[in-house]
Amino acid sequence: MRKNNLLYSLLLLSGLFLVGCAKTSNTINNGSVISAPYSLYFVDTAGTLYNSNDGQNYKVIVAADGQPARSIFAMGSRLLVAKYALYMTKNNGVNFNTSYDGIVLDSVHRFNINGRIFDLNQSMAIYPDGWSDHAYIATRDISASNYFGIAWNTSGGDYGTWVLENRYDSPQVAHFFIRTSSFTRLNNGTLVAYDARNRMGVYRTDLNGKWREMFNSSLSTPLSLPAGPGGQAFFSLGHINNRIIAIDNYGSEGAYYSDDLGTNWTSYPGLPANTPLTCTATPFEQTCLIGTDSAGLYKLNLNTDVFEQVTNGLPANLIVRSITAKQNVYKNDTRRQYIYLATNQGIYQSVDLGVNWTRTIPGNFTAIY
Numbered sequence: 001m002r003k004n005n006l007l008y009s010l011l012l013l014s015g016l017f018l019v020g021c022a023k024t025s026n027t028i029n030n031g032s033v034i035s036a037p038y039s040l041y042f043v044d045t046a047g048t049l050y051n052s053n054d055g056q057n058y059k060v061i062v063a064a065d066g067q068p069a070r071s072i073f074a075m076g077s078r079l080l081v082a083k084y085a086l087y088m089t090k091n092n093g094v095n096f097n098t099s100y101d102g103i104v105l106d107s108v109h110r111f112n113i114n115g116r117i118f119d120l121n122q123s124m125a126i127y128p129d130g131w132s133d134h135a136y137i138a139t140r141d142i143s144a145s146n147y148f149g150i151a152w153n154t155s156g157g158d159y160g161t162w163v164l165e166n167r168y169d170s171p172q173v174a175h176f177f178i179r180t181s182s183f184t185r186l187n188n189g190t191l192v193a194y195d196a197r198n199r200m201g202v203y204r205t206d207l208n209g210k211w212r213e214m215f216n217s218s219l220s221t222p223l224s225l226p227a228g229p230g231g232q233a234f235f236s237l238g239h240i241n242n243r244i245i246a247i248d249n250y251g252s253e254g255a256y257y258s259d260d261l262g263t264n265w266t267s268y269p270g271l272p273a274n275t276p277l278t279c280t281a282t283p284f285e286q287t288c289l290i291g292t293d294s295a296g297l298y299k300l301n302l303n304t305d306v307f308e309q310v311t312n313g314l315p316a317n318l319i320v321r322s323i324t325a326k327q328n329v330y331k332n333d334t335r336r337q338y339i340y341l342a343t344n345q346g347i348y349q350s351v352d353l354g355v356n357w358t359r360t361i362p363g364n365f366t367a368i369y
Contacts, residue, residue: 036328036329037053038053038326038328038338039051039053040052040055040326040340040369041061041072041079042072042322042340042342042347042365042367043072043365043368044064044364044365044366045364045366046068047064047065048060048063049093055360055361056349056360061092062093068083068366068367069082070082070083070121070367071121072369073125073126073135073369074127075133075153075156075157077090078090078156080099080125080135081096082125084103085098085099085100085101086099086101086125086157088157088158098159099157099158100137100139100157100162102139102141102151102162103137103139121138122281123182123183123184123236123238124137124138124181124182125137125138125183126184128185130189131191132154132207134154134207135154135157136150136151136183137151137152137153138179139162139180140179141164145166146177147168147177147178148166148168148202148211149179149180149181150164151163151164165211167211168211169210169211178198178200179195181194181195181197182194182196182236182237183237184238184244184245185239186241187241187242187285188205188242189205189206190203190204191203191205192214192237192239192244192261194235196234196235196236196249200213201214202214203261233250233253234248234250235248235249235253236249236279238288240288241285243258244258244259244261245268245280245288246258246265247277247279247290248276248277249276249277251274251276254277255267255268255271255277255290256268268300268306269305269307270298270301270307270308271290271292271298271307272309275292275295276292277291277292277293278320278321279291279322281323281325281339283337283339284337284353287299287302287353287354288302289310289354291323291341292319292320294317295316295317295318296309296311296314296315296316296317296318296320297310297314297320297341299355310357312356313356313358314341314348314357315345318344319343319345320341321343321365321366322342322365322366323342323368324339324340324368324369325339336351337351338351339353339354340368341368342365342368343365344365345359346362346363347361347368348360
């Protein structure tokens with residue numbers, strides 16, 4: 001573990017975290033004082049949970065338990081970690097309690113074409129901005145009324161407060177028995193859920209609306225999916241602005257995008273063939289990244305709509321399992337943005353929207369938030 005230097009410690013004791021030492025007329029430069037620091041959480045393959053406030057110095061929050069995290073997210077001040085069940089802490093990891101036990105592993109689709117477990121799925125849960133403190137998670141709850149494979153919560157994840165989703169726009173939707181595996185939220189507020197096994201999607205525009213089927217959303221009409229491991233490709237969702245992005249976790253089909261809620265799909269060029277695509281993220285809605293299994297990181301060229309491999313500071317054979325974005329807010333309201341990768345070779349940090357990267361923490365990690 002890296003140690004803080006004496007100056008850093010003294011600044012923390014004084015209640016201030018300074019970046020640089022600029023002063024004006026013996027007063028602190030508000031462009032150098034953080035008023036809202038970020039908090040970074042990540043888990044290694046042994047199940048150890050770590051916390052950092054700068055992506056470099058860190059501490060262990062929970063010791064290894066042999067279960068790597070599938071996903072990490074937060075509801076306000078509460079941190080939730082998905083393993084074999086969903087666990088929640090109200091006190092930064094001092095105590096964890098079961099939040100929801102209906103997220104059992106999907107035994108049919110656990111493995112990608114390289115034989116690695118890919119059910120380390122950061123998009124299996126979402127806490128969308130502007131949705132009145134609603135969180136959503138993919139569920140395998142055996143209830144007969146579980147039409148969508150979605151459970152929601154407005155109580156910070158307390159056990160017993162998760163509710164199976166039942167708002168739909170027609171009786172036909174209820175009979176689809178979707179088993180949601182992935183979520184994304186578009187910039188216009190639309191929440192999209194996708195069932196990778198049945199290749200079917202639904203969307204909801206706001207809390208007052210109901211879930212509707214994504215027209216032609218199966219990715220089977222616009223795409224001709226070959227039979228692969230498990231009998232089909234297995235897509236998970238991301239987005240950039242109001243565009244839905246679907247990446248194939250198995251790897252045979254690459255990535256596609258739709259600008260019309262699934263009516264039409266177009267293939268993204270530039271990604272490596274027959275390579276599992278493990279995760280996607282759109283930090284600050286300014287860049288789009290796709291992580292791969294053993295082929296590194298790819299960044300979307302927004303001028304050409306072509307993905308290009310990122311090699312500045314990243315190994316070409318890197319396994320990228322999870323992506324997150326953080327920012328520090330300063331007293332003068334300026335912001336400094338960071339992107340982080342959880343990989344098989346460590347935590348990597350970028351301060352220029354994914355162009356250049358530095359490994360800041362060594363290790364083998366599965367999830368990051």
